[in-house]
Amino acid sequence: MERSGPVTNPFPPARQEVESLQAYSAPLEGRRGLLRLDFNENTIGPSPKVVEALRAIPADHLAIYPEYDGLREAVVANLSASRADDSAALAHPLSPSQIGLFNGVDAAIHAIFHAYGEPGDTLLTTSPTFGYYSPCARMQGMAIEAIPYEGPGFAFPLAAVRRVLLDEPCPRLLLICNPNNPTGTRLAPQPILELAAAVPRTLVVVDELYEAFTGDSVLPLADFATTPNLVVLRSLAKTAGLAGLRIGFAIGSAPVIDRIGRVTGPYDINSLAVTAAHAALADQPYTDAYVAEVLRARAWLLAQLQAAGLRHHAAGGNYLLIWPQAPAAAVEERLRQAGILVRSMAGKPLIEGSLRVSLGTTEQMQRFWSAYEAAEVSAADVSAAS
Numbered sequence: 001m002e003r004s005g006p007v008t009n010p011f012p013p014a015r016q017e018v019e020s021l022q023a024y025s026a027p028l029e030g031r032r033g034l035l036r037l038d039f040n041e042n043t044i045g046p047s048p049k050v051v052e053a054l055r056a057i058p059a060d061h062l063a064i065y066p067e068y069d070g071l072r073e074a075v076v077a078n079l080s081a082s083r084a085d086d087s088a089a090l091a092h093p094l095s096p097s098q099i100g101l102f103n104g105v106d107a108a109i110h111a112i113f114h115a116y117g118e119p120g121d122t123l124l125t126t127s128p129t130f131g132y133y134s135p136c137a138r139m140q141g142m143a144i145e146a147i148p149y150e151g152p153g154f155a156f157p158l159a160a161v162r163r164v165l166l167d168e169p170c171p172r173l174l175l176i177c178n179p180n181n182p183t184g185t186r187l188a189p190q191p192i193l194e195l196a197a198a199v200p201r202t203l204v205v206v207d208e209l210y211e212a213f214t215g216d217s218v219l220p221l222a223d224f225a226t227t228p229n230l231v232v233l234r235s236l237a238k239t240a241g242l243a244g245l246r247i248g249f250a251i252g253s254a255p256v257i258d259r260i261g262r263v264t265g266p267y268d269i270n271s272l273a274v275t276a277a278h279a280a281l282a283d284q285p286y287t288d289a290y291v292a293e294v295l296r297a298r299a300w301l302l303a304q305l306q307a308a309g310l311r312h313h314a315a316g317g318n319y320l321l322i323w324p325q326a327p328a329a330a331v332e333e334r335l336r337q338a339g340i341l342v343r344s345m346a347g348k349p350l351i352e353g354s355l356r357v358s359l360g361t362t363e364q365m366q367r368f369w370s371a372y373e374a375a376e377v378s379a380a381d382v383s384a385a386s
């Protein structure tokens with residue numbers, strides 16, 4: 001039977017939410033060989049033990065579907081061990097069924113929205129924050145309420161978040177990025193736990209991707225038995241240097257982790273990532289040493305920024321914001337010509353005109369700073385001449 005009426009698409013349309021969605025894309029090509037201070041990655045690579053473990057994989061293992069046995073246990077052991085700085089040690093022990101394994105935290109975020117977000121539900125979050133929460137909400141047909149960070153220090157808008165959370169109908173999801181990417185805003189664990197306890201019908205997701213640089217985790221105090229609506233996200237991408245292999249974790253109450261896992265494929269994490277994750281989790285001293293070096297580099301760069309009187313903002317995370325005196329786009333381009341990538345924050349509310357600079361080693365920050373000073377001068381010359 002022939003259908004009449006106007007043909008809008010010459011191909012079958014996707015769901016309405018998908019048709020109006022813009023693909024989430026980040027400028028991730030052509031970065032090899034450059035000093036990459038644009039995506040908050042580890043700038044020196046993973047532990048040599050990770051590389052060794054990957055090299056030792058027999059070729060025939062690549063022909064076998066991945067096996068995940070023991071990985072959840074390894075995550076629990078890693079999270080339960082106290083750190084070099086005496087932080088951690090969990091008040092309420094975790095079990096392997098409380099650990100969800102994902103193809104990066106991006107995949108965990110996607111799965112959380114897929115499992116919990118329905119058309120008409122609300123995502124409550126902050127602004128500006130990590131760019132992947134919004135498209136995930138949109139693809140589920142959710143409404144987004146993004147509350148701006150407050151004041152010149154970009155403080156967490158706790159009172160406003162609490163007010164919206166306690167309103168009826170309550171948001172289905174609250175996403176807190178702690179420390180926040182890109183403002184670095186830190187929120188102490190206690191208020192987050194109190195928020196979660198106050199709204200049992202809202203899933204409170206704490207994205208702790210950069211927690212290693214602050215130690216502000218909710219995990220040491222979290223009791224998932226009494227607050228089963230709390231989920232914590234952790235990744236081996238940034239600190240352990242496995243961004244290219246894609247592996248991240250969701251930690252929460254067993255039933256919630258089970259529901260999030262139901263919307264993922266059976267083999268979404270590949271076997272190289274599994275091998276690398278085992279080796280990285282077993283070599284926590286390597287990651288701790290990298291984090292300590294990044295914090296030293298941060299202190300060095302902050303001293304230069306202060307001495308130069310340049311507007312900047314640094315709080316948590318392995319990144320900070322700089323507002324160049326010359327046009328930001330020109331400085332970014334000059335840095336690129338010098339082989340250094342940074343991320344422009346053009347179009348982001350509150351931090352328009354800034355560049356986000358990831359922190360690496362002290363030597364890398366020294367290289368960045370010399371290039372940055374030269375880039376300001378040459379960008380200013382060009383803008384004065386035009």
Ligand SMILES: Cc1ncc(COP(=O)(O)O)c(C=O)c1O
Nearest residue numbers: 104105106130181209235237248
């Ligand atoms: C706040 C935040 N969450 C999640 C991710 C994604 O992490 P993964 O590489 O584990 O997917 C990023 C990566 O930039 C991030 O900044």
